[in-house]
Amino acid sequence: MRIEQTKVNQMNIKKDMKVSELMEEFENCGVLGSGRVARASDLLAAMINEEDMHIFMSMAGPQVPGGMRNIIAYMIKHEYINVLVTSGANITHDLLESFGGRHYRDFGDDDEKLNKAGIGRIADVYTQNDDFEIFETEINKIFDKLSKKLDNPKDKGIISINTLLHEIGLIIDDENSILHQAAIHNVDIFAPGIVDSMLGLQLWMFTQDHNLILDVVKDMHHFSDLVFESSEIGGIFLGGGVPKHYTMASTLLKGGLDAAIQITMDRPETGSLSGAPLEEAKSWSKAKCGSNLANVVGDATIIFPLIFAAALDKIQ
Template sequence: MKVNQLNIKKDMSVSELIEQFDNSGVLGAGRVARASNLLVNMINDEDMDIFMSLAGPMVPGGLRNIVAGLIREKRIKVLITSGANITHDLLEAFGGKHYRDLGDNDEELNDAGIGRIADVYTRSDDFEVFESEIIKIFKTISNKLDNNGDNGIISIQRLLKEVGLLIDDENSILKLAAENDVFIFAPGLIDSMFGLQLWMFTQDNKLIVDAVGDMHYLSDLVFESEKIGAIMLGGGLPKHYTLASNLLKGGIDAGIQITMDRPETGSLSGAPLQEAKSWSKAKQGSNLETVIGDVTIIFPLILADALNRIDD
């Protein structure tokens, strides 16, 4: 089969562009097209539950509404993410914002109460509001646990659901997940501003987070699902938690990974998905696609194309 040269025209749609990528079928463009085709198949498969993992600053990087939309439309069953993305979702839910174009002199930014994440910025004033509001929510949850006789013990997944039920923001990932029975897991939750505030709250209040308790929920979800597809945006702990949980049943049935990391160091973040088959984290014969590139560019492209082509 020959390589077709790309033809770009004025006013072409995203799907027309991805079709050009598919016809070329090589290098990064071909990988993007194959990932988009696989995403269409995953969404169209009524027997497949989709697990999504988020690593890196996906909420500060502009993907909050995309993830919220997937939850609202019940495209995904499980979200596995970092504590940082949880924190930044709540930052916006409490009225804070993420900013751009504030410069790159980090000492001056620090003096002005501004934190930088590459080209994204946050203000310390917004974090002060976050800290105040999340402590109020922790207090409400702690009182509820006492009244229910739970002895102050709660799993991470249940804690995040309870937080989501107390948020007044229709675009919040946590709120939408709580309302639409989408399960959120954050195995590295303590390594975040959310975790820091949680630790501070527990110094004077009874609230015990049971991380192992999450495996009861997660293993049930894995075994209840006829098939599982995974969308892994970035690598790290969320990617591994997604794959390792499916080890219980021989691995995922399909998966898409978008990452900027390289495989040469042996890191999980840069490992091609095919490698997961050697660990039974992906099934033999599973359909897998790894795309090397910036998640904030590639995932919106393939999702926009996929939504144009699904069977709704």
């Protein structure tokens, strides 16, 4: 049996070339990681250009501390994504910057010395305890406003996570904030693991003497509506964990994803969802048979800006 083969074209790099031109070199080469990155970039542009496709994006890991905040806010502002599912930690760090805090670049310092200096480390990113003290003060002011707003017989202090994040986004005044852009552009944000974060800790402490109750199941009512309202569903998965599975499992209601991109550092051998290739989702009907899928192994803070920058030249 003869298998049709396409020759590998060696990559050419030139001075002042555009990112999209580099991606063309990746595509023409078409092997190993470069080919996968090029296919993911083409698929990203195709998903965004598909008028009937609603794009659900999930974001796990320290994407905001890792510098991805403005990119996600930009995508929301330009309506390139319709739904964002993320960790409570990324929401926390988005708010930290909205409240005047910062993330700092450095590496190599002794962690015990950092502890004494009031600095927390996320790989090569540093945060200051003082910024979290401001975060605590500001988020409690917002919780207090929301608690008073919900203090009526109708609401009984109960609010969904999605609505909580929307209300917070309306209150904060920061054009670069993911939460704020989502609130003003009516892009839904879900954070099913919100309690596992500094934001969740502050919420728990606030509820000790205030009437503010999260209804997690209520989110699923709204999320399922969004799935059913979508003619086609595209997925962008940065990392794995709870955000990835929450997004994928919900698409079961519509027969699974029509197209998706995954960027992860996790491995498939352990059987965890985080490292599972998207093709595995077909066996669970979380991705449709015949769906267009692209898997890239690597750091999302490197690869996603690259594929998105190249895709921008192809987005109509």
